[in-house]
Amino acid sequence: MVVKTFSFIFFTLALVGLGQSKSFEWDYSGLNSNEVLSSNIANEIGNANQSESAEQLTPKDQLLYFTLIAFRDISQSYVDRAANISHSILNDDDLKPNDSPLIKEFLKNITEFMERYEKYEEIDELFNLVDLYSNTTSHYFELDAALASPDVLNIERKLKKYGSDDLDREFEKEFLRFVDRFYEQMDEYKGKLSEEELKKEMAMLQWLEEFKPIENTEEKIISFEKFFRFYED
């Protein structure tokens, strides 16, 4: 659930933010937002050497750029591990000749993930893949075992056997590691601003003070969504 929320939020809001962030000076006229991401950011972020590419950006856009690069990297390692797990699941003899409609659907989902994983190129598809895998797996770790059917429990057992629950936990940890680096970037950014500019960033700095003390990771992820709104003007 955490993963799902996370990917959904950062993907859609990053799109909104970037599509409207004029200082990037990307030509997105005539493109829909998905295409903006694939054609421009994939070039920028896809092969980016962060320090080099970020140099031409304003300090504020550097902050966004840093964030998107971090999300790209977190997503990349997530889908790579998810593909490994999927591979094991699809080769698990216990699940193979299965008449259960639920298990069939689950395997169909995993197969679709693998097919798309093997051919994806664009960064928006990378984010979709995170969504796709977490949509079909994460809810198994939030079950009420007493109410779950044997098929559901079987899927849950297999996912755990191949480390999908660890993957979710790792994703959370990665997010928290990102947050620590984000604080440093924020401090740097603040250091570059004049009194006048600091005033303009009041809303963002206020949000940061609200964001910092949040302990619950899921709530923290949800609150992070607001960061992208400061790029919407």
Ligand SMILES: *[C@@H]1O[C@H](CO)[C@@H](O)[C@H](O)[C@H]1NC(C)=O
């Ligand atoms: C990235 O840029 C930095 C600073 O310009 C440079 O030192 C580093 O070698 C570059 N890395 C790659 C992989 O190009």
Ligand SMILES: *[C@@H]1O[C@H](CO)[C@@H](O)[C@H](O)[C@H]1NC(C)=O
């Ligand atoms: C995927 O599995 C292979 C073989 O078990 C392993 O070498 C590789 O490191 C794994 N990759 C990831 C991202 O977990």
Ligand SMILES: *[C@@H]1O[C@H](CO)[C@@H](O)[C@H](O)[C@H]1NC(C)=O
């Ligand atoms: C298959 O994927 C759909 C859409 O992501 C999801 O709603 C559904 O719960 C998944 N099915 C199973 C059995 O996991």
Ligand SMILES: *[C@@H]1O[C@H](CO)[C@@H](O)[C@H](O)[C@H]1NC(C)=O
């Ligand atoms: C995953 O689930 C969310 C919420 O139910 C939905 O909006 C999103 O489109 C799904 N993503 C994929 C790739 O199926």
